[in-house]
Amino acid sequence: MKLTKTIVATVSTLLLVTSAFADEAYDIVKKSTSLPVPDTSTAMMMLYNIEKNGAIEEMPMIQHGRSRDGGLVDTVFEIQGPAKKKNTRVLQQERDKRADDRWIYMPDLKTTRRIPIGDRYKSFVGCEFTYNDMGVRHVDEDKHEMLDPNVTVTVPGGKTYTCWKIKSVPYKKSDIEYSYRIQYIDKESYLPAKIEYFEKKDNSKLLKTYTTEDWFWLTSKTGKKYAMRMKARIVTEKTGRQTLLEIKNPVMDGPMSAGYFTQQYLQSGKAK
Template sequence: MKVTKLFKMLVLLASFSLSAQTAQEIAKIYCDLDRVPDFNYSLLQLENVEKNGKSETLEIKQYGSGVDNGLKNVAFDFKAPASVKGMRVLQLEKLKKADDRWVYMPKLRQSRRIPMTERTKSFGGTEFTYNDMTIRNEDEDKNEILDSNAKITVGGTTYNCWKMRSDPYKRSEVEYHYRLSWFDKKTYIPVRIEFYDNKDKMIKTYECLKIDMVKGKTGIEYPLRRKNVITNLVTGRKTIATVKEFVFDEPISDGYFSQNWLTTGKAPKGKGKK
């Protein structure tokens, strides 16, 4: 990790702590801090739980790498169960325009670009959508603080929060009309998000059930959303996502973020540089 990156992170937090924070500033801190590790690897376990209690567990390897303009590239490699094994998803963030996203389907033996119209659809058969698997920039929404001293209990922990309403400027690109979020004042992580339709009916919830402070390879400490759950209030189905393994700030091969990896699942051994 570059010293400048750590310095930028500390300045970002300190600069906004000197005065009352606006909704846009809070959203920006969350977006920027979520991109802080130059490199990250994690093993994800996603458990789909049906309304009748029946469940299925997916295992996914995730690779993330920062780029010079502060954006992040992410690759997902589906390992289990057999129904999704070999599926791969590649997301390349772009500056001031829509991200590039592709999916490789092993049964078809071909990859295709995911158009904007399909990014509201299920990610690998889970209750997460493709939109949920990326960072939403603060300038994509009109953000408003509803309560600067809100308290909420999630996963047995009570948080002091900012309660915020976010209305997307381009509603056609998302699967909801607006959302309410509770941002923890210590970590700036939204510990609960409620998604509403155009009739003010809550259709989906997200909760961060566990936050751990963890260290990367450079010794820098980060907040890790260890366990999360998304619940579809229309169908009663939910997906519980748990980070089983992780490594921060250990260089990852640039090959994971290429069309060759997407179609073959193979990346060169060389490690990326920052």
């Protein structure tokens, strides 16, 4: 009888600990995905598509963003080059409790089309980031499990982070290009220092790796502080191809026309 009570007590304790870690993992990811965002933002973004042989394609773009409706974010990207991609524009609009809306303007066809949910795992304008990567995944779309509450991660470039290591498994896998993610969330900024994505067919095999190589606290025009990713990299393991993203000249909480976040802007490139 005593042994039975001991076993029951032990199992109960393990369940409580597991539940506590699950709650902690959820809360950490929730904070990571709902960090304060500026009312408006503008930045030059430099994307470098790097082939395995070292060849580099530069893809500059301008990004405009705004927050609305309790923190939901609209973002528009305008590609500045190379010539074959110039004037391509992408609009992303976050939605509450449903999939975000995304549109792309293709200058060669002079047309705007909505990007279907089933296509959002595809390459973002020819780089290693996907359309899904360019947005923020909602915390309730995944099941989160704490793997290690205190782990050190060093990313390319030498920056070292102290992180929570969390496994995030999508509830709905049909629209996602991976089976699950391992997230290393920085304890200072709550930004993802590193994310490992694992393949669908063989979930023991690494599909791609994302790293935040640099960030800092940015003070906006209104005096608010935001954790800003300044350099990030994603590597596709199978091909060795990678994209390096650098943010230049960010401006937060400045004046901005609402006209940027319309399909008219996608077509004309002019915000009224």
